[in-house]
Amino acid sequence: MKTQFLLSILPLSLASAMAFSxxxxxxxxxLTHGMHFTPVLVSAHDSNTHLFSAGETxxxxxxxxxxxxxxxxxxxxxxxxxVNTDNIAAGLLAPSASSPVTAIETGDNTxxxxxxxxxxxxxxxIGLDGWEIPTEAGTYTILLNSYxxxxxxxxxxxxxxxxxxxxxxxxxPGMDAGTGASGVTDMETNQTVHIHRGNTxxxxxTAGISDVDSRIHRWLNPVAKVVVTVK
Amino acid sequence: MKYLNRKAGTLAIAIFSASLLSGCGGSxxxxxxxxxxxxxxDITVINLTSNQPLSPLAVQLHSSEYSAxxxxxxxxxxxxxxxxxxxxxxxxxxxxxxxxxxxSGAGAIAPGVSDMLSIxxxxxxxxxxxxxxxxxxxxxxxxxxxGVDLSGLVVGExxxxxxxxxxxxxxxxxxLEGTIPGPADGGEGFNMARDDVDYVARHPGVVGMxxxxxxxxLNSTHGFDSPAAVLKITRTE
Numbered sequence: 381m382k383t384q385f386l387l388s389i390l391p392l393s394l395a396s397a398m399a400f401s402x403x404x405x406x407x408x409x410x411l412t413h414g415m416h417f418t419p420v421l422v423s424a425h426d427s428n429t430h431l432f433s434a435g436e437t438x439x440x441x442x443x444x445x446x447x448x449x450x451x452x453x454x455x456x457x458x459x460x461x462x463v464n465t466d467n468i469a470a471g472l473l474a475p476s477a478s479s480p481v482t483a484i485e486t487g488d489n490t491x492x493x494x495x496x497x498x499x500x501x502x503x504x505x506i507g508l509d510g511w512e513i514p515t516e517a518g519t520y521t522i523l524l525n526s527y528x529x530x531x532x533x534x535x536x537x538x539x540x541x542x543x544x545x546x547x548x549x550x551x552x553p554g555m556d557a558g559t560g561a562s563g564v565t566d567m568e569t570n571q572t573v574h575i576h577r578g579n580t581x582x583x584x585x586t587a588g589i590s591d592v593d594s595r596i597h598r599w600l601n602p603v604a605k606v607v608v609t610v611k
Numbered sequence: 612m613k614y615l616n617r618k619a620g621t622l623a624i625a626i627f628s629a630s631l632l633s634g635c636g637g638s639x640x641x642x643x644x645x646x647x648x649x650x651x652x653d654i655t656v657i658n659l660t661s662n663q664p665l666s667p668l669a670v671q672l673h674s675s676e677y678s679a680x681x682x683x684x685x686x687x688x689x690x691x692x693x694x695x696x697x698x699x700x701x702x703x704x705x706x707x708x709x710x711x712x713x714x715s716g717a718g719a720i721a722p723g724v725s726d727m728l729s730i731x732x733x734x735x736x737x738x739x740x741x742x743x744x745x746x747x748x749x750x751x752x753x754x755x756x757x758g759v760d761l762s763g764l765v766v767g768e769x770x771x772x773x774x775x776x777x778x779x780x781x782x783x784x785x786x787l788e789g790t791i792p793g794p795a796d797g798g799e800g801f802n803m804a805r806d807d808v809d810y811v812a813r814h815p816g817v818v819g820m821x822x823x824x825x826x827x828x829l830n831s832t833h834g835f836d837s838p839a840a841v842l843k844i845t846r847t848e
Contacts, residue, residue: 476683
């Protein structure tokens with residue numbers, strides 16, 4: 381019995397030695413029926429870091445991601461200790477598709493955040509904000525909601541000319557949206573990061589209030605599933 | 612209106628070989644291991660929607676080898692029939708060595724109403740549950756769970772799940788007259804043509820005539836959000 385006892389405490393001592401240098405696998409699944417995600421950024425960081433904060437005004441870096449799918453400013457704004465793993469799906473993550481299972485060495489970082497823009501939206505994104513990475517080995521599933529960055533009016537007009545850098549939706553990758561919309565609204569009533577109210581859409585490909593299709597480009601929360609395996 | 616009149620029926624597929632295998636597993640700390648132990652569960656579903664009757668429940672007990680759907684994969688034809696017509700007979704009648712038993716609910720479940728049924732299987736381990744039901748005032752929406760692990764549930768214990776809404780991806784969400792089998796339309800149920808994305812995903816919700824889609828036969832009362840139902844599972848034996 382003594383041997384068994386010694387063996388049983390061995391994994392514990394190993395675990396405590398490795399508590400701040402974890403190897404995790406991350407897989408992100410797009411749960412939606414008709415929305416694409418722009419390149420998915422996975423960020424491992426400390427407990428004080430946030431890529432976004434609900435109820436607060438978006439940073440310019442978050443705005444660039446939410447309006448145009450550009451993750452470079454968020455990465456550039458990161459502290460040196462942050463471990464950023466960008467573009468884990470190697471491009472757009474199509475509706476119902478899953479990213480490859482991506483191995484990440486978190487270093488000293490204890491929390492995980494994930495963002496990607498939802499297309500076609502004006503400034504909608506999927507968000508995981510500062511999820512504490514468990515120290516116990518196992519498989520953990522997290523469901524993500526859709527957020528609105530609060531930085532752009534949800535007019536639902538596709539404007540590929542500006543690439544979404546200013547107003548408008550930069551693209552509808554499913555090539556199933558329309559043109560010629562007059563715009564759903566000219567107001568952004570909540571200008572902080574908040575839960576997205578969803579697209580309105582319409583069923584006209586050439587006119588109407590929205591360029592997106594109400595039968596295709598809507599969603600209900602949650603919009604993404606994240607499976608984290610702590611090794 | 613086929614979905615309203617499905618008879619309750621039990622498929623008791625005895626998997627004696629599987630029972631024998633688990634009986635020989637050599638788990639010495641488990642005194643309960645014996646051949647033909649019956650595991651019984653009471654299943655309750657409460658319809659939380661505004662105006663979406665649920666088709667008769669399809670409930671299956673099965674091994675971890677079986678899954679009724681997977682996000683991103685095309686729906687099976689049996690799932691398509693259930694999700695488009697509310698008809699669970701093909702799914703429940705399909706023979707599979709990985710499915711221990713299957714039970715249908717007695718009838719459709721109106722909004723605000725619950726249904727209860729019992730299901731059992733003679734298996735000692737690797738006990739998973741699948742439950743599916745169509746939101747009948749849609750083209751091909753369904754609620755459900757697949758692969759719920761009941762292996763650790765002890766007698767008297769209850770687990771509860773909020774059920775999300777899936778889209779079978781087999782029929783476009785046109786909401787047009789003649790395409791929806793429920794009372795909002797009385798239209799067509801199953802049609803083997805696949806004119807949608809052909810993968811299972813979360814449902815985007817319905818639009819309806821009150822949201823500016825004038826051709827839709829649905830109105831604001833047919834809208835829904837997640838969860839559409841609550842599932843309670845109690846082990847009784």
